[in-house]
Amino acid sequence: MLDRSQLEAFAAIVEHQSFERAANALNITRGAISLRIKALEEALSAVLLVRNRPVLPTVAGEVLLRHVNAVRLLEQDVYRQLVPEGGRHQRARLAVAVNADSLASWFGACTQALLEALPVALEVLVEDQDHTGPMLIRGEVVGCVCSESKPAQGFEAIRLGSMEYRCVAAPAFAQRHFPNGLTVHELCSAPAILFNRKDSLHDDFLKMLFGVEPRQYPRHYFPSPVALLGAIQSGNGYGLVPMQQAQGPLASGELVDLCPKLGLSIPLFWHHWQQEPPLARQVTDFIVRFARAALAFSEPPDVSLQETESAARPRARIGAG
Numbered sequence: 001m002l003d004r005s006q007l008e009a010f011a012a013i014v015e016h017q018s019f020e021r022a023a024n025a026l027n028i029t030r031g032a033i034s035l036r037i038k039a040l041e042e043a044l045s046a047v048l049l050v051r052n053r054p055v056l057p058t059v060a061g062e063v064l065l066r067h068v069n070a071v072r073l074l075e076q077d078v079y080r081q082l083v084p085e086g087g088r089h090q091r092a093r094l095a096v097a098v099n100a101d102s103l104a105s106w107f108g109a110c111t112q113a114l115l116e117a118l119p120v121a122l123e124v125l126v127e128d129q130d131h132t133g134p135m136l137i138r139g140e141v142v143g144c145v146c147s148e149s150k151p152a153q154g155f156e157a158i159r160l161g162s163m164e165y166r167c168v169a170a171p172a173f174a175q176r177h178f179p180n181g182l183t184v185h186e187l188c189s190a191p192a193i194l195f196n197r198k199d200s201l202h203d204d205f206l207k208m209l210f211g212v213e214p215r216q217y218p219r220h221y222f223p224s225p226v227a228l229l230g231a232i233q234s235g236n237g238y239g240l241v242p243m244q245q246a247q248g249p250l251a252s253g254e255l256v257d258l259c260p261k262l263g264l265s266i267p268l269f270w271h272h273w274q275q276e277p278p279l280a281r282q283v284t285d286f287i288v289r290f291a292r293a294a295l296a297f298s299e300p301p302d303v304s305l306q307e308t309e310s311a312a313r314p315r316a317r318i319g320a321g
Helices: 004-016 019-026 030-044 059-082 100-104 106-117 129-138 171-177 201-210 225-233 243-252 278-294 303-312
Strands: 092-098 120-126 143-146 155-169 192-194 219-221 239-242 264-273
Touching: 004 019, 004 030, 004 059, 019 030, 059 092, 059 129, 059 278, 092 100, 092 129, 092 278, 100 106, 100 120, 100 225, 106 120, 106 278, 129 143, 129 264, 143 278, 155 171, 155 201, 155 243, 155 278, 192 225, 192 239, 201 239, 201 264, 225 239, 225 243, 239 243, 264 278
Parallel strands: 092 120, 092 143, 192 219
Antiparallel strands: 143 264, 155 239, 155 264
């Protein structure tokens, strides 16, 4: 039987990425938390932490962190069953990772309903698509939204639907920079609005539109979906916006669609543990149902086609807007 105080010390160090900060959070000394980790590593005959700055879990530590988080959720479920009245006031800590565009659109509304329905203290981590998967594997989150259809070993991926994007601009900006529509020549002088330097969605769209990938064009970076949309509405540039955000301004005439015959459809998947505690399974079921109602969802004809289509599509702007 693993010692619970040692497990909690380990989890605190991973969470705070520091022995000192973890010791302060647990209200114990730096020496005491070091002794707990030493005893835990000796009991498991494995090095659990890379002692750098920041402190990170080893591969063995990632396995243990998933165990700790699963135990916490299982204990919460037992408490709810045995002490129903007390369980109503207890919330299990639970973290998920999503892309910024999802958080600004369907996932924001999803969390409101989820927190009303389930007894969780939710932490939403916003990260680039290249980092959400590793966060799940390390045990930092119980699930993540990403565009990758193939799960890692020990995990499952459920198709949520597709995020639809439109290339939009303010009417005055469109008239000034694109009087004849989107052309490669005008792209060289018209500023684009991107989320950050990791954002490849704009380049993917231009490559799909022109067959080449224009790189020499001016761009602004606004690392927030709301700020990005606001910059486009203010006439500072043009860019790709999720249809859920763009449909209102498009209907009112505040924005115009620069390429009405061509949009970008990015498939999204929910990755989660294969063996989920009951509460985590409820979260998975809730998110999948909500996402499929909010996103453009249709079952692919078969798995091989799903994987082929996913590989052929541009990569989603996960975390990068």
